[in-house]
Amino acid sequence: MLNKFPLWKNLLIILILLMGAIYALPNLYGEDLAIQISGTRGVTLAESDLSRIQEVVAPLCGDKCRIEHENGQALIRFQDNNLRLSVKDKLSRELGDKYIVALNLAAATPDWLRGIGAHPLKLGLDLRGGLHFLMEVDMDEAMKKIIGQTVQDFRTELRNEKIRLTGAQAAGSDILIFFKDSATMDQALQLLKSKHGDMVFQGDEKADGRFVITAQVKPEKLKEIRTYAVEQNINIIRNRVNELGVAEPLVQRQGAERIVVELPGVEDSARAKEILGATATLEFRLVDQSAGIEGAAKGEVSANSEVIMSKDDQPVVVAKRVILTGDHIIDARSGMDENSRPEVNISLDSKGGQIMSDFTRDHIGDPMATNFIEYKAIDQDDSQPAGEGENRPRFRKTQQIINVATIQARLGTKFRITGLDSPQEAHNLALLLRAGALIAPIQIVEERNIGPSLGQQNIINGMNAMLWGMGILFVFMIFYYRAFGLVANMALLMNFVLIVGLMSLIPGATMTLPGIAGIVLTIGMAVDANVLIYERIREEIRNGRGVQQSVNLGYERAFVTIADSNITSFFVALILFLVGTGSVKGFALVLMVGLASSMFTAVTACRAVVNAFVGGRNIKKLWI
Missing domain, CATH: 3.30.70.260 (ACT domain)
Structure with missing residues (x-):
């Protein structure tokens, strides 16, 4: 029979609309x-x-x-x-x-809605208010850290090849390696050139009779280091904010050395800055057992060691040489060992695994300390005259030994930390390690607090624009298409509810002001689909066909045109989503959801309503 859906199809349409309404409902509770x-x-x-x-x-x-x-x-x-x-x-x-x-x-969603996973739309910074931070990466510290690690790598490589050096040190962005004679220097020069193609090496004899190799980083490698420092910090900041659960942040790069962080809904800027500004890193060091407890307490240690306080305020003497830094850690999970004692399982990248393997091979039975380091920004002293470099971030470095464990076997890319006091401590340590180590300190250089009242005003303005647009459309459709215009208006309302419900269900989806513009655009395109259908029905009636046949052919023949326009628009929106960032991505997501929803409401749900009033009836004249 023409213009009749089977019962299962009508029930499915009702179920979809009902589910959309239920999952859109939390947005009414505020x-x-x-x-x-x-x-x-x-x-x-x-x-x-x-x-x-x-x-x-x-x-x-x-x-x-x-x-x-x-x-x-x-x-x-x-x-x-x-x-x-x-x-x-x-x-x-x-x-x-x-x-x-x-x-x-x-x-303020009721418990019964939260129980079925229904949550309100996540609003962006422009609608909800919140905090905006612009953070700058301290590239000087990043270079210092990487050059320091490279010095350690050079020492290890030369010693592994039995090439004796008298010293190695950093000199700005250069590295100086000293030797007793020219033959040893030439041997080392050949080895380092073969292993480090991204650096320039030059041998020379100093006035004091020592022979030195000067290693300089190539410009392209310097650019790569700077890019890596920013990208690493972006990933770690995102992980830390997510782990802490403060908000669902927007973290993205801006320029060469800066990072933008947006925290919608967060009002306490002091606490947010405390979380983001506590730049932390980790390093593993060997414990110096030669110093006694009294010597450690007095700070009387060798030149190659230093005293760092533990989390229990006890002095721990550790070697100055860093075995491994936290940026080589790719995963950390807490658990229990075979004796039901808490432990943390560590996974390193390939380079970190090789470093750890080479070191622990000769230090089985020795204690190794995990050192937690924070760089906290120091406010610039206005009383001091501004000089060269005064605009650079300045940091105070704090250190704390959070764990000391004994090396029980030669370690590789996977090892475990034991000797922890409780499963909670193991969980916390794993969380800290998994969050990663920032490769360089960062400083908040700009802060903006967008109040909830401004966000609410943006919502009001956007809703007013949408309501005015829908109101004008409603009046036009009823005036021009009469009863069928009323059906089209019902489809528009269903479309809006479905968009809100679907956006509330999508994990990570955020509604912004451009997203509201996407809804307005989608509503206009949804009306366009109804107009195509109704004009096609009118054309069939003018050609002398009956009411039932005209309605059937109107929907069937208009469908191809509607599908073509919506599919092409969908792919354009998909491209915008894939290549865009921020508000562009949000607009594209709303547009894609709206196009899918409008196809369903304008073609399927709308026709179900028309079928309920027209299908199977002997109608002589159609008011359209």
């Missing part, structure tokens, strides 16, 4: 004022931590706030912003530096 509490360095909050938080909050809050525990973090919801601010200040004082207390906004 957001609650909230405080988010998490442990520093990604520590998961335990039940004892929640009890402590409850003790601090209860006297101020009473029953005016609600504490939730989810994903290892605590979330406190408020109705009063003044109460929230006072509770936040007290929590910051009482909990200390082991916790991150940040102001945030939390979705």
Whole structure:
């Protein structure tokens, strides 16, 4: 029978529309004022931590706030912003530096919706407000670190080939390697040239009679180092913010040495800067057992060693020579060993595995320390006169031994750290290692705080533009196509609901102001599909065909044109999504979702409604 869908197809259409409406529903509930509490360095909050938080909050809050525990973090919801601010200040004082207390906004979605995975749309910085940071990578420190590691590599390579050197040191971006005689220097020169094609080597005799090789990094290698430093830091910053769960960030490169970080919904800039500005790295060093406890406490150690305090405030004497840095770690997982003791399993890249293997071969039974380093930015002193290099970031370096473990066997690309006090400590160490080591310190050079009121105004303006556009379309469609225009308007509403529902379901999808423009554009294209169908039906009626046949042919023959236009537009949007960044990518995603949704609503859902009123009936005249 013409213009009749089978029952299963009608039920499927209803089910799809119902699911779209359910998953779009959380967007109607808005957001609650909230405080988010998490442990520093990604520590998961335990039940004892929640009890402590409850003790601090209860006297101020009473029953005016609600504490939730989810994903290892605590979330406190408020109705009063003044109460929230006072509770936040007290929590910051009482909990200390082991916790991150940040102001945030939390979705007010009911539990039954969250239980089925329904969440509101994630809004971008321009709609929700939040924090924008521009960060600069300290390339001088990056070069210093890489040159220092290269000096160690040269020492190891020459010693492995039994070539004796009297010393090696960094001189700016150059490396100087000293020898006693010219024959040894020539032998070393030949070896280094064969292994390091990205460097220029030159041998010479000094006035003091020593022979020296000067190694310089080629310009193209310098450019590669700078690019790697920024890209490495981008990946690590993204991992750390995700692990901490502060927000769903936008992290991308800007220019040669800068990184843009956007945290939608985050209001506490001080805490956000603390998380992002705590530039950290890791290194493994051998523990110097020759120094006694008293000597370590007094700092009386050899010239090749130094004293670093442990996390328990105990002095640990370690060799100055760094075995391996954290940028060679590609994975770290906590677990239990064969004796049910906590451990951390480490995976290194191939170069790091070779370095670790060569070192541990000769140091089985010796203790090895994991040193945690932070570079914290120092504010420029306005009283000091500005001089050359004053605009460069300045950092204070802090170190802490977070673990000392015994080397039990020759290690390679995979090894484990044991001797940890608890599974929680193993988890925290694995988190720290897995987050990676920044290859160079970074400094926040620009900060912008976009208030929620500005974001709300953008939403209002975008919604007004969409409502005005839809209103004009509604009036036109009803005036021009009468009853069929009403059906088209129903399709537009269904299309809008489906877009919101699908965007809420897509992981990582963020709605921005350009995304709202994408919805407006999609609605216009959806109307275009209905216009094509209705004009085709009119044409068939003018050709003398019956109502049932005209409706059937109108939908069937217009479908090819609609499919062609939507498919070509979809591929254009897909290209924009693949090559675009930021707001362009967001616009393209909304456009792709809208095109798919409009094909369904304009062709399938809309026809189901038409079939319900037209199909199987003896209609002489069609009001279209």
